[in-house]
Amino acid sequence: MTLTELDDAGRLLGQPETVALDRFPSEVARRERLSPRWVWDDTRRWYPALLAHDVVVERCVDLRLCHTILRTASATASSQLALAPASPWDAPAMWAVQGESESDTLFELGVQRGRDDEQGLDPVEEFRLQRAAVAGAPDPNRLALLLAAESAGSLIAIEMQHAGLPWNAARHNELLVDLLGERPQPGQRPARMHELLLQIRAAIDDPTANPDSPVELVKSLRRAGIDVTSTNRWELARHEHPVIEPLLAYKKLSRLLTANGWNWIDSWVEGGRFRPVYVPGGVVTGRWAADGGGALQLPHQVRGAVIADPGWMFVVADAAQLEPRILTAMSGDRAMAAAGRDRDLYDGIVASGTVENRAAAKVGMLGAMYGATTGESGRMLPRLARSYPDAIRFVEEAARLGESGAVVSTHLGRSSPLPSAQWREAQDDAQQEGASEAVQTRAKTARRSWGRFTRNFVVQGTAAEWALSWMAGLRRRLVLLGPGLPLRDRPHLVFFLHDEIVVHTPAALADTVAAEVRAAAEDAGRLLFGPVPVQFPVTVAVVDSYDKAKG
């Protein structure tokens, strides 16, 4: 492999140096003392093997992730990088291999896939193009911050996978036995689900009713005189019938069994750790996705199985009302900033007399950011718009742009994709003279739908930027609590869920970590928005199991 020293613009500072693969970790460790920024095609390709040798790097550029951002960002639309035809840099990540280990085999795997130059991948040239694109943007600092945060996220994702989330399979089994009964033979139902099945069949006098098949279940319920068109929870809950209660209980347990039951433990917990693959930038808005084990959907029911190692604790923190606060900062809404000052933002909205209670404030604000038009939350909108005109106008404008087919961007400059070709065709069809009612309705539905997407994009995407900045700052601070130590011997991140982080730490350092978590949150707000009067408070809990943090 080749190491090349570059300056900030990508100019060569020395001759490219060829390094044998087995010397790569020690070479990186040696050079890391000078705090370089490692520029590589894909963090997932190189970093697992470094961590396997206990080599942690401070900073990097993940060229593939940054490429994706810069190719679609409005701010860099006229750059050479954005105007070039599609290249292998636009291809999906090549190294994200399901079930990969963090052993040296990954190196071999990466090498066997072919040399970079054979694939048309020249990382030095790509880095130069990216730097030029950023330099030519109207606000280079914001984009640079976004790329730094995205790249820091790529390091954290690999580190979290490497460390794993502590998971106590015995405790998980106890939780399952309490709720479901003992683990059944394959093909059998657990005792508790079997009892509920019998109750369901008795209640509708249908000895073959099958609650596992939505289609069959609708037929069974209709035969019993219950007028349903689907079997979703909300529709079922509207009906008064003895079958409803056991059926809802059955569905709840069935979900637990199939999604996070014994099979899940067998598949995903090894050596007391749950190690999902995190996918930074896996969501269009810039949120992370995860691959395997449903890592970003861990139900509260099983979080009691997440237990800290002996002598260690978890510091669990989540950003309070993050999205409405992000909207406040983006829109410069002073009234909403005041509502959220030194208190729960939704309580502040209630105190202003805009709505009656916290639940209404929450549902109203979420509705405003999601594009609700009807129901409880839609009714709240006019009142919110009167009290917080800047905030509401901001999301309405994002929706209007989306409906017109335009691109919107987050605070740091990640841009939304363009609507699909079918979407444009539908709009064109509706413009034709004599377009039928149905065609116009279809176009309008699609238009509104895309407007809801862009409305949410600006808020969700900027919240993701804040969360990445928070986490990147926290990561730097945690290194300083155990300088030179491998991850497993000092506080480290083990979980991230959009606006929530979990740090696994020696118990003696837990309070220090908690303080660093808060400090990093303050940094993140300033970093993104400068000296604005908007607070981003975090709730922090020091606990020995995840379920004890208020979720």
Add this chain to the structure above:
DNA sequence: GTACTGGGCCAC
């Protein structure tokens, strides 16, 4: 057997 879709529901 494998690939795909829709229903449903978990997380934020």
Add this chain to the structure above:
DNA sequence: AAACGTGGCCCAGTAC
């Protein structure tokens, strides 16, 4: 309270 944003994953059912 209700049908409004982003996802992943399991199952049943269907097509090959």
